[in-house]
Structures are given as C-alpha cells and as structure tokens.
Amino acid sequence: MLDNMQTIVNQWFPNVDLEDLWIATGETFYMTLLSLVGTFILGILLGLLLYLTARGGIWQNKTFNFIVATIVNVFRAIPFIILILLLFPFTDFIVGTIRGPNAALPALIIGSAPFYGRLVEIALREVDKGVIEAAKSMGAKTSTIIFKVLLPESMPALISGITVTAIALIGYTAVAGVIGAGGLGDFAYFYGFTRRDFDVVFVCTVLIVLIVFLFQFIGDTISNKLDKR
Amino acid sequence: MISIKNLSKVFSTKTSDIHAVKNLDLEINSGEIFGVIGYSGAGKSTFIRLINRLEDPTSGQVEINGEDITKLDKNKLRISRQEIGMIFQHFNLLWSRTIRENIAFPLEIAGIPKAERLEKVDELIELVGLAGRENAYPSELSGGQKQRVGIARALANDPKVLLCDEATSALDPETTDSILDLLVDINEKLGLTIILITHEMHVIRKICHRVAVMEEGKVVEQGDVLDVFLHPKKAVTKKFVEQVMGDQTQDDSLEVITSTYTSGKILRLHFVGELTNQALISQVARQLNMEISILQGKVTQTQKGAYGSLVVHIDGTPEEMERAIDYITSTSVRVEVLDSAR
Numbered sequence: 051m052l053d054n055m056q057t058i059v060n061q062w063f064p065n066v067d068l069e070d071l072w073i074a075t076g077e078t079f080y081m082t083l084l085s086l087v088g089t090f091i092l093g094i095l096l097g098l099l100l101y102l103t104a105r106g107g108i109w110q111n112k113t114f115n116f117i118v119a120t121i122v123n124v125f126r127a128i129p130f131i132i133l134i135l136l137l138f139p140f141t142d143f144i145v146g147t148i149r150g151p152n153a154a155l156p157a158l159i160i161g162s163a164p165f166y167g168r169l170v171e172i173a174l175r176e177v178d179k180g181v182i183e184a185a186k187s188m189g190a191k192t193s194t195i196i197f198k199v200l201l202p203e204s205m206p207a208l209i210s211g212i213t214v215t216a217i218a219l220i221g222y223t224a225v226a227g228v229i230g231a232g233g234l235g236d237f238a239y240f241y242g243f244t245r246r247d248f249d250v251v252f253v254c255t256v257l258i259v260l261i262v263f264l265f266q267f268i269g270d271t272i273s274n275k276l277d278k279r
Numbered sequence: 280m281i282s283i284k285n286l287s288k289v290f291s292t293k294t295s296d297i298h299a300v301k302n303l304d305l306e307i308n309s310g311e312i313f314g315v316i317g318y319s320g321a322g323k324s325t326f327i328r329l330i331n332r333l334e335d336p337t338s339g340q341v342e343i344n345g346e347d348i349t350k351l352d353k354n355k356l357r358i359s360r361q362e363i364g365m366i367f368q369h370f371n372l373l374w375s376r377t378i379r380e381n382i383a384f385p386l387e388i389a390g391i392p393k394a395e396r397l398e399k400v401d402e403l404i405e406l407v408g409l410a411g412r413e414n415a416y417p418s419e420l421s422g423g424q425k426q427r428v429g430i431a432r433a434l435a436n437d438p439k440v441l442l443c444d445e446a447t448s449a450l451d452p453e454t455t456d457s458i459l460d461l462l463v464d465i466n467e468k469l470g471l472t473i474i475l476i477t478h479e480m481h482v483i484r485k486i487c488h489r490v491a492v493m494e495e496g497k498v499v500e501q502g503d504v505l506d507v508f509l510h511p512k513k514a515v516t517k518k519f520v521e522q523v524m525g526d527q528t529q530d531d532s533l534e535v536i537t538s539t540y541t542s543g544k545i546l547r548l549h550f551v552g553e554l555t556n557q558a559l560i561s562q563v564a565r566q567l568n569m570e571i572s573i574l575q576g577k578v579t580q581t582q583k584g585a586y587g588s589l590v591v592h593i594d595g596t597p598e599e600m601e602r603a604i605d606y607i608t609s610t611s612v613r614v615e616v617l618d619s620a621r
C-alpha cells in the first residue's frame with residue numbers, strides 16, 4: 051500500500067520519501083499542538099493578569115500591570131529566530147537537549163504566549179461590564195467571576211484568538227525546523243533546499259498550507275458554535 | 280427595614296470632586312415598594328449601588344434589618360449580597376448560558392446542590408411566566424422576557440430586598456406595565472421589599488407605596504405616593520407629577536367649555552386614593568336621576584387607589600343640584616364648585 055503510493059508520488063516528486071515526510075508532518079503537529087496547549091494556558095494567565103490589574107480592574111495595581119505589560123511587550127518585540135538562540139541555555143537546562151521537537155517547545159510557547167496574552171486581554175475587555183457587576187451583586191467570588199463569567203463569556207474570542215496564534219505557531223515551527231527542531235520546516239530545508247531537491251520544498255509547502263487551513267477551519271467552527279450572542 | 284443614615288458618595292476625578300450622593304437619610308419599611316425618582320445625573324444609580332456596596336460610600340451607614348452593610352468585610356459582604364437581589368436596565372444576563380443556567384447562577388454562587396438548584400429554577404421560571412423557554416439563550420428572547428429572567432435570577436436566593444435600577448427603562452410601555460405587574464405580584468406574594476429607581480413618574484404612580492425625589496444627590500421630597508401627587512412641594516416634583524397628570528392648574532380649554540353652558544353647575548371632583556367611590560358618576564346619575572356629563576379630567580390608578588380630578592356638568596333645579604353636591608360630599612370625593620349657572 052505505502053509502496054504503491056510511494057511509486058505514484060515519485061512519478062511527480064522524484065525525491066520525496068513518504069515515510070520521512072509522514073514523520074516530519076507528525077513532528078509539526080506534535081510541536082504545534084503541544085505548544086498551543088502551553089500558549090493557551092500561559093496566554094490566558096497573562097491576559098487575565100493584564101485585565102484584572104488594569105485600571106478599574108478587580109485587582110487594580112499599577113506597578114504590577116506595568117511589569118507584566120513590559121514583559122509581554124519585550125517578548126513580543128524579539129524576532130522568533132533570535133528568541134530561539136537566546137533561549138538555548140534555558141532550553142538545554144529544561145529539556146536537556148537543543149535538538150528535536152521537544153527542544154523547540156519552550157521557544158514556541160514563550161514566543162507566542164505574550165502575543166496570545168494580548169489577544170486574551172482584548173477579548174476580556176469586550177465582556178459586558180454589566181454582567182460582571184451582576185455577578186458581583188450576587189455575591190460572586192473573584193474566582194467565580196473569572197471561571198464562570200469572564201472566560202465563558204469571552205470564549206468565542208479566546209478561540210478565534212488561539213486560532214490566529216496557532217497559525218503563527220505553525221510558521222514558527224518551520225523556522226525552528228531550520229535550526230534542527232524537526233518537522234516540515236526542517237524537512238524542507240535539509241532534504242529539499244540543501245540538496246537542491248525543490249520538489250521536496252514544494253510538497254512541504256503544500257502540507258503546511260493544508261495544516262494552516264485545517265486549524266483555521268477547526269477554530270472557526272468551534273468559535274461559531276460557542277457564540278450564542 | 281432599611282435605614283440609611285447620612286450617606287454620601289464623592290467621586291474624585293482628576294479635575295474635580297463629584298458629590299453624587301449627599302448626606303442622604305431614608306427609612307424604607309419592610310415589604311414596601313419604595314420608589315426613587317430623579318432626572319439624569321441626580322445620583323439615583325449611585326444611591327442604589329451604595330445599598331449593596333457595588334459602590335463604597337465615602338461616609339454614612341446603610342442598615343438592612345439591623346446589619347450595617349458598610350461595616351462588613353469582603354466575605355461577609357458577599358454573603359449579605361446573596362440576600363439582596365438586583366435587576367438592571369440592560370438585564371445583564373450571561374449570553375453564554377441558557378435561561379435555566381442564568382437563573383441557576385446565583386444558586387451556584389451560594390453553593391446550593393444541583394438537584395435543589397434545578398427544582399428552585401423551575402419554580403422561578405413558573406413564577407415569572409417563562410415556562411417552555413428554559414433552554415433558550417438570552418439572545419432569543421424579547422426585552423420583556425429578558426427582564427423576567429433578570430427578575431427570576433434576582434429572586435433565586437430568596438432575598439429580602441430587591442433593588443431595581445431603571446428596570447423598565449429599556450422596554451416599551453406595554454412591556455413596562457407587564458413587568459411592573461410582575462413586581463407587584465412578587466411584592467405581595469413574597470413580602471419582598473422593593474427599591475426602585477426610575478425617571479418615569481408613571482412607574483412610581485403604578486406600583487410604589489412611597490417615593491423619594493432626588494435632585495443633585497439629595498432627597499428633596501418624600502412621602503406616600505398619593506401625598507406627593509397631591510401636594511408636590513418642590514419644582515422638580517411638580518414637573519414629575521405633570522408627566523403623568525398634565526398640568527391641572529393651567530387649563531385654558533376649561534373656560535371655553537364652561538362658557539358654553541348657560542344653566543346648571545360646573546363641578547370639579549377630586550379623587551384622592553379612591554377605592555370605593557370609583558362608580559360615583561353613575562351612582563349620582565342613577566340615584567338622583569340627574570343628568571351628569573363629564574367635561575374634562577384625568578383619573579389615574581395608583582397603588583393606593585384612584586387619583587385625579589374630573590370636571591363635570593350637572594343640571595336641574597337648585598334643590599336637585601344641592602342634593603347631588605351633598606351626596607358627593609358625603610363620600611370621600613372632594614367637590615369644588617367652579618361655576619354656577621348664569
């Protein structure tokens with residue numbers, strides 16, 4: 051079966067090894083999904099901190115808000131490729147290696163969480179102040195307000211935000227691939243570009259575009275389904 | 280009972296201090312519907328938000344059944360708030376929750392177990408007349424229905440007090456009336472104290488027992504709704520009364536009407552909280568066998584009965600007319616003879 055497909059594919063793309071391509075695609079998914087989970091959690095945390103400590107927020111705190119905002123802005127300003135290099139010692143310490151898909155995760159998460167955090171903050175600001183006030187008037191704790199009002203009421207925006215972030219992340223995994231993280235970017239660079247086998251580069255590009263479409267589709271579907279406004 | 284003593288709230292902004300509520304004193308009895316009326320910016324919303332401390336007072340006290348709300352720490356305040364329901368002009372429902380889940384929310388906050396929650400929610404849905412819509416989302420409801428959900432939600436934890444901030448201001452007149460009827464119904468059924476903020480005298484007239492008029496952060500006039508309607512003292516109050524009654528003292532048309540009559544008498548009948556004499560006109564006509572025609576007037580219903588005045592024309596022999604006037608005087612309707620036959 052796989053042999054059959056391999057022959058068919060090779061008629062068009064002589065240098066593409068299906069098994070290797072399959073592994074690379076799996077690595078891209080692996081990196082994207084895991085870093086997405088990390089980004090989601092860290093981003094929501096950052097977004098909540100930004101929102102709650104802002105002026106008029108439940109934990110209004112100018113200094114703290116300034117510190118968090120500064121960290122977020124600094125990390126958003128660093129180009130991803132430089133961030134990976136900058137984080138090498140940290141990655142080595144946490145993951146124990148600087149090569150392979152796992153080694154890309156810290157940089158991917160730290161690179162995209164601040165971006166997502168800002169999107170989360172914007173989403174939370176869109177939550178109707180009146181609804182928060184209603185919850186307060188019922189005697190809700192801050193934790194109740196966060197988990198039963200703020201997050202559910204902003205969920206469609208949180209999902210479309212994480213979709214945008216996911217697409218940026220797929221791009222980042224390809225960049226990370228160039229310095230040896232694995233995945234389709236890695237595959238396109240080492241098996242395609244360096245050997246001048248451009249059919250490989252082409253196939254990888256098509257696959258990445260398809261993955262992007264898939265994430266966009268899933269994100270849009272969930273977001274629409276959740277939106278009862 | 281709610282007693283408010285010397286309550287003040289100052290908002291400090293960069294440019295100035297805004298005294299939204301100034302040294303306010305009020306006593307609100309248990310089980311009454313107490314209205315607060317005032318123009319935009321009078322400080323009504325600030326006042327009602329001070330009662331459940333959505334706004335912290337700058338000074339003063341708010342005692343609800345002997346408990347000083349202003350002295351409570353954060354946790355005690357949260358518990359106390361569960362016993363103070365609140366409804367809002369824009370309903371403030373969670374769009375992500377169904378009607379049932381919205382009404383269950385305060386019960387979740389109070390830590391009521393699920394089975395009990397469901398039972399209570401069904402009861403409330405019945406009470407506010409939304410049976411059959413429990414699985415709809417707020418976006419699928421009309422304004423009036425949304426406010427019914429708001430009311431059900433506010434009643435979930437069996438509060439002793441219900442705060443209403445412009446609860447009908449976003450609704451059309453008919454829906455307003457149905458929501459007001461519901462509030463009266465709840466007030467009677469549950470013995471709930473209702474504090475209601477509005478800028479519409481119609482709302483006060485229709486359901487309130489007592490009213491306070493606010494202007495520039497102060498209560499400038501208060502009393503039984505009928506008294507305030509009858510003897511408005513301050514200019515603001517007079518203006519509000521005119522909203523409902525029209526200006527009764529300056530009626531040019533009256534002279535035109537009276538001048539067309541060459542015999543008989545023109546009387547003005549004052550109805551003040553009438554519950555028993557609402558059929559007066561037909562009684563006079565029937566029992567005294569007298570022609571009596573209504574020329575002009577406005578009578579409106581309040582919680583304490585009918586209020587307003589009617590200008591009528593009667594005709595007959597002087598004795599007959601005397602008898603009619605005596606008859607009316609013997610009831611609690613006040614008679615004023617405007618014009619005798621020429």
Ligand SMILES: Nc1ncnc2c1ncn2[C@@H]1O[C@H](COP(=O)(O)OP(=O)(O)OP(=O)(O)O)[C@@H](O)[C@H]1O
Nearest residue numbers: 290297299317318319320321322323324325326478
């Ligand atoms: N958070 C705030 N900060 C500063 N000023 C405020 C704040 N809230 C209210 N005010 C001011 O306090 C005054 C009273 O406002 P409030 O909302 O209580 O009026 P209102 O009688 O409810 O008016 P409306 O009928 O328009 O709702 C206004 O001058 C308003 O600008």
Ligand SMILES: [Mg+2]
Nearest residue numbers: 323324325445
């Ligand atoms: Mg207001």
